[in-house]
Amino acid sequence: MKYLRPFFLCLLTGVLFLMLNWRHGAIPPPGMFFSPFAGFWQNNGSTDELPTTLELSGLYETVRIVWDDRHVPHVFARNMHDLFLAQGYCVAKDRLWQMDFQARAASGRLSEVLGARTLEMDRFNRRIGLTVAAELVMRNHQADPFMRTATEAFSEGVNAWIDGLDARNVPLEFKIFDYGPEKWTSLKSALIFSHFALTLSFSNNDAAVTRARNTLGDSLTSILYPDVLPFVDPIIPKGTSWDFVPLPIGNSTGRKTPELPSVGAMMGRSAEANALRARSPHATGIAEEGLDQADLFRGSNNWALSGSRTASGRPILCSDPHLGLTLPSIWYEVQLVSPEMNVYGVSSPGSPGVLIGFNKKIAFGETNAGSDVLDWYEITFRDSSLNEYLYAGRWRPTRKRAEVITVLGGPAVVDTVVYTHHGPVVARPGEQLPDQRIPSGYAMRWTAHDSTNSTNAFLKMNKAGSYNEFVRALSGYACPAQNFVYADTNNNIAIWHNGMLPLRRKDQGKFLRDGTDPADDWPGWIPHSHLPHVLNPSRGFVSSANQPPADSTYPYYLGWSYAGFERSTRINDRLGNAHKATVEHMKALQNDIINPRAVKALPLLLSLIEGSPLSNEEAKALTELKRWSCDHNPLLVSPQIFEYWWGEIETGIWQDDLNRDGLKLMRPRADVTLQLLLTDPGNSFIDDRTTYRVETVSDVVRRAFSSAVLHLTKDFGPFGENWAWGKSRASAIRHLAQIPGLGRSPLATAGNYNTVNAITRTGGPSWRLVVELGTPPAGWGIYPGGQSGNPGSAFYDVSVDAWLKGDYYELVFLSDPDQKNARIVGETEMTGSK
Amino acid sequence: MIRTIISAALIFVLQTATPNWWWIMAVPLLVALVFPMPVWRALVMGAASAGTIWILGALALFLTQSQLIATRVALMMNLGNAWVLVLLTGAIATIAGGVAGATGAAIRSCIRNGRP
Numbered sequence: 001m002k003y004l005r006p007f008f009l010c011l012l013t014g015v016l017f018l019m020l021n022w023r024h025g026a027i028p029p030p031g032m033f034f035s036p037f038a039g040f041w042q043n044n045g046s047t048d049e050l051p052t053t054l055e056l057s058g059l060y061e062t063v064r065i066v067w068d069d070r071h072v073p074h075v076f077a078r079n080m081h082d083l084f085l086a087q088g089y090c091v092a093k094d095r096l097w098q099m100d101f102q103a104r105a106a107s108g109r110l111s112e113v114l115g116a117r118t119l120e121m122d123r124f125n126r127r128i129g130l131t132v133a134a135e136l137v138m139r140n141h142q143a144d145p146f147m148r149t150a151t152e153a154f155s156e157g158v159n160a161w162i163d164g165l166d167a168r169n170v171p172l173e174f175k176i177f178d179y180g181p182e183k184w185t186s187l188k189s190a191l192i193f194s195h196f197a198l199t200l201s202f203s204n205n206d207a208a209v210t211r212a213r214n215t216l217g218d219s220l221t222s223i224l225y226p227d228v229l230p231f232v233d234p235i236i237p238k239g240t241s242w243d244f245v246p247l248p249i250g251n252s253t254g255r256k257t258p259e260l261p262s263v264g265a266m267m268g269r270s271a272e273a274n275a276l277r278a279r280s281p282h283a284t285g286i287a288e289e290g291l292d293q294a295d296l297f298r299g300s301n302n303w304a305l306s307g308s309r310t311a312s313g314r315p316i317l318c319s320d321p322h323l324g325l326t327l328p329s330i331w332y333e334v335q336l337v338s339p340e341m342n343v344y345g346v347s348s349p350g351s352p353g354v355l356i357g358f359n360k361k362i363a364f365g366e367t368n369a370g371s372d373v374l375d376w377y378e379i380t381f382r383d384s385s386l387n388e389y390l391y392a393g394r395w396r397p398t399r400k401r402a403e404v405i406t407v408l409g410g411p412a413v414v415d416t417v418v419y420t421h422h423g424p425v426v427a428r429p430g431e432q433l434p435d436q437r438i439p440s441g442y443a444m445r446w447t448a449h450d451s452t453n454s455t456n457a458f459l460k461m462n463k464a465g466s467y468n469e470f471v472r473a474l475s476g477y478a479c480p481a482q483n484f485v486y487a488d489t490n491n492n493i494a495i496w497h498n499g500m501l502p503l504r505r506k507d508q509g510k511f512l513r514d515g516t517d518p519a520d521d522w523p524g525w526i527p528h529s530h531l532p533h534v535l536n537p538s539r540g541f542v543s544s545a546n547q548p549p550a551d552s553t554y555p556y557y558l559g560w561s562y563a564g565f566e567r568s569t570r571i572n573d574r575l576g577n578a579h580k581a582t583v584e585h586m587k588a589l590q591n592d593i594i595n596p597r598a599v600k601a602l603p604l605l606l607s608l609i610e611g612s613p614l615s616n617e618e619a620k621a622l623t624e625l626k627r628w629s630c631d632h633n634p635l636l637v638s639p640q641i642f643e644y645w646w647g648e649i650e651t652g653i654w655q656d657d658l659n660r661d662g663l664k665l666m667r668p669r670a671d672v673t674l675q676l677l678l679t680d681p682g683n684s685f686i687d688d689r690t691t692y693r694v695e696t697v698s699d700v701v702r703r704a705f706s707s708a709v710l711h712l713t714k715d716f717g718p719f720g721e722n723w724a725w726g727k728s729r730a731s732a733i734r735h736l737a738q739i740p741g742l743g744r745s746p747l748a749t750a751g752n753y754n755t756v757n758a759i760t761r762t763g764g765p766s767w768r769l770v771v772e773l774g775t776p777p778a779g780w781g782i783y784p785g786g787q788s789g790n791p792g793s794a795f796y797d798v799s800v801d802a803w804l805k806g807d808y809y810e811l812v813f814l815s816d817p818d819q820k821n822a823r824i825v826g827e828t829e830m831t832g833s834k
Numbered sequence: 835m836i837r838t839i840i841s842a843a844l845i846f847v848l849q850t851a852t853p854n855w856w857w858i859m860a861v862p863l864l865v866a867l868v869f870p871m872p873v874w875r876a877l878v879m880g881a882a883s884a885g886t887i888w889i890l891g892a893l894a895l896f897l898t899q900s901q902l903i904a905t906r907v908a909l910m911m912n913l914g915n916a917w918v919l920v921l922l923t924g925a926i927a928t929i930a931g932g933v934a935g936a937t938g939a940a941i942r943s944c945i946r947n948g949r950p
Contacts, residue, residue: 013933020856038849043900166853739910740910742906742909791902792906
């Protein structure tokens with residue numbers, strides 16, 4: 001009996017210790033997490049204090065870092081090694097968890113620390129071979145002395161910061177998820193870039209369009225999913241002559257892509273349309289799901305104005321990449337100065353150098369190219385062992401890579417990925433992955449798997465001082481393909497649709513391919529000098545907004561899944577009318593919220609419902625729309641009414657034709673719908689084939705309007721301020737790991753994907769840059785976040801409100817660490833430790 | 835009282851030197867093992883020393899540099915008010931320190947009673 005109480009208390013103490021020391025599902029270990037000495041309490045503003053001196057092993061010479069009032073580091077080093085080492089140290093100081101998380105995500109290792117909830121994501125990233133791609137990149141870096149120095153020095157800097165960490169100052173997210181940072185390596189830097197390739201070039205509608213073609217036939221497919229998009233003004237101005245002799249590509253050498261035929265001519269009650277109506281999906285053996293059009297919601301703008309169009313006579317370059325918005329932000333601002341370079345801009349946390357920015361002579365920025373760099377090849381396996389596959393009439397061995405996925409709190413999962421010479425078989429025969437874009441039994445050919453050295457291209461760009469040096473840098477750039485805009489102090493402006501782009505016959509990459517036929521392989525690459533580009537066009541500006549790169553005179557097939565006319569048309573209209581443009585005009589254009597689709601469509605839509613009997617709510621909605629100037633102002637209800645209305649119109653036109661008897665085909669693009677409404681409102685697609693009567697376009701538009709108002713009322717209550725665009729759409733900047741409380745929401749934002757200021761619910765301009773190329777250059781920029789990745793820092797989300805308002809910061813561009821500037825708040829001297 | 839102060843001082847020094855959270859259990863347990871006291875008094879000693887150090891530590895940080903992080907963590911935990919975190923921090927240490935102190939006293943009493 002006398003031992004009972006001590007025994008009970010010991011047991012209670014043990015249980016309590018375990019409860020406080022162990023993680024419970026998503027809840028971090030309470031003892032560690034709540035400790036004022038080591039827990040979340042320590043992730044406070046003290047991380048914002050700037051050290052005056054630091055000893056860093058590995059430095060060759062002294063490095064000086066000057067910090068401005070937004071805690072942007074301006075790194076002054078005497079050699080490239082020290083420059084990148086210091087960059088690694090600075091970015092790790094502010095963004096270590098983000099870097100670790102993104103590298104883990106890319107390599108399919110999140111389940112090691114987050115458990116089974118991320119298993120499918122890990123499996124997918126391993127199936128598509130992101131690590132394989134990164135290993136190739138790293139091999140390239142190792143073989144190139146400059147890149148080896150850059151990436152290894154960067155890693156040294158990151159690891160110097162990690163070595164100095166203790167339990168107190170480990171980033172908050174490590175404490176929440178209860179794991180620690182790993183040493184940084186060059187492979188992780190390469191993985192960060194592979195992840196970029198996934199984000200920007202995994203464009204993937206091949207299976208969906210093939211299903212559509214098998215059902216609809218070639219002619220209708222080319223109309224509903226056209227190669228040449230309506231209303232579009234291509235990146236390279238129409239009429240630009242190509243200064244090269246095209247390479248022959250099979251029998252399609254030099255063949256021009258036909259102009260888009262009028263929808264009216266081809267979409268009338270044609271034989272194809274009738275055939276579509278008569279054809280049962282079962283007759284084709286196709287009964288498939290629809291496909292997402294997520295690729296259309298990722299884009300960017302960039303442009304450059306020649307001095308002939310600016311008030312100052314100096315060129316102005318603007319760049320705003322639209323990406324998913326997160327906290328910590330995807331970008332980290334930095335100035336890097338050494339005897340070889342002086343570049344300012346945004347870097348990707350995890351990689352050396354600057355990706356979008358300017359130096360003393362040039363400025364550069366990117367938008368996503370959108371050209372097709374990913375094809376699917378149907379594989380004929382010899383048997384279910386998947387050991388051999390048919391190619392050119394012979395059985396060839398596959399290569400297998402065993403991926404061991406460690407899972408926290410569960411057994412490890414071994415996933416064997418089968419590789420052919422085309423690439424990995426992402427979904428095995430008969431296997432359906434959660435990502436329905438992935439066809440079963442097909443191998444993926446993707447340029448991310450080609451040996452590349454794109455980081456080197458950026459570093460060369462960072463150093464470039466002339467157009468020729470810039471082009472030389474671009475020639476080494478591979479993936480993800482981008483539209484690189486350029487301006488320099490010599491008043492040159494240029495744009496390049498740039499990357500490794502495969503030589504293909506027309507439409508070769510649009511549909512699923514035959515993996516047994518060598519004739520279907522990519523025979524090579526479009527030579528760099530043949531890529532669409534223009535230098536100093538006569539119109540005095542260059543621009544891109546993810547639209548098609550060139551008109552039908554361009555001799556190579558590049559793809560079809562580009563952004564529509566909306567942003568590019570608006571930008572080109574505004575720039576075309578600019579004669580004395582200023583930096584303020586350019587900022588206003590980046591924040592422009594006019595929706596060109598609404599501008600084109602609304603007059604027609606309003607005329608079609610004129611005089612219709614309307615309910616009280618419908619009448620109020622219509623009154624608002626009639627006085628709307630097509631701007632996506634967050635305070636107005638009209639943008640949301642228009643968006644709902646447009647959505648219902650698309651459903652009314654296409655649902656009956658493309659979604660019946662279990663068949664769901666991908667819906668045509670909005671610009672195809674718009675063209676149909678504007679040029680062929682009597683087309684049979686307008687009629688709802690599920691009813692006995694023949695509906696007119698007025699019937700469809702009226703019905704869609706009633707339905708839109710009904711849905712708006714259901715979603716947001718009676719007509720009123722709850723319908724306002726900003727409130728009803730409610731954008732969010734989520735935490736990278738979607739931890740509640742660490743993001744910013746709801747945000748009443750302006751714009752939408754079709755406006756130049758392309759803010760969506762969870763994405764938008766992740767960095768806005770305006771640079772005037774004077775001597776020295778002057779830059780203005782902002783991104784929705786802050787330099788610090790610590791949620792307890794004042795610099796975590798400090799810029800979000802200014803970004804929402806469309807404000808900018810003047811960027812502090814220094815040529816000397818001793819240069820006087822009122823916005824400098826601190827200096828750190830780094831010396832090598834003995 | 836003096837034992838509570840000794841325990842609190844030791845917790846503070848050790849946590850500052852090596853930031854292991856479990857000093858709030860180890861120190862009261864050891865103090866109760868070394869100094870004779872009834873179990874209930876050891877419970878109070880452990881609870882008061884650990885609870886005081888943690889709640890004062892949390893309060894000091896909350897009132898100076900950690901208000902922002904506490905606000906975000908409160909949002910993350912759906913607590914509504916960041917002050918709840920100060921109380922929660924104190925409560926964790928109070929319970930852990932109290933139970934550990936009581937255990938130390940009980941073990942000591944058991945060892946002494948078991949002597950020939």
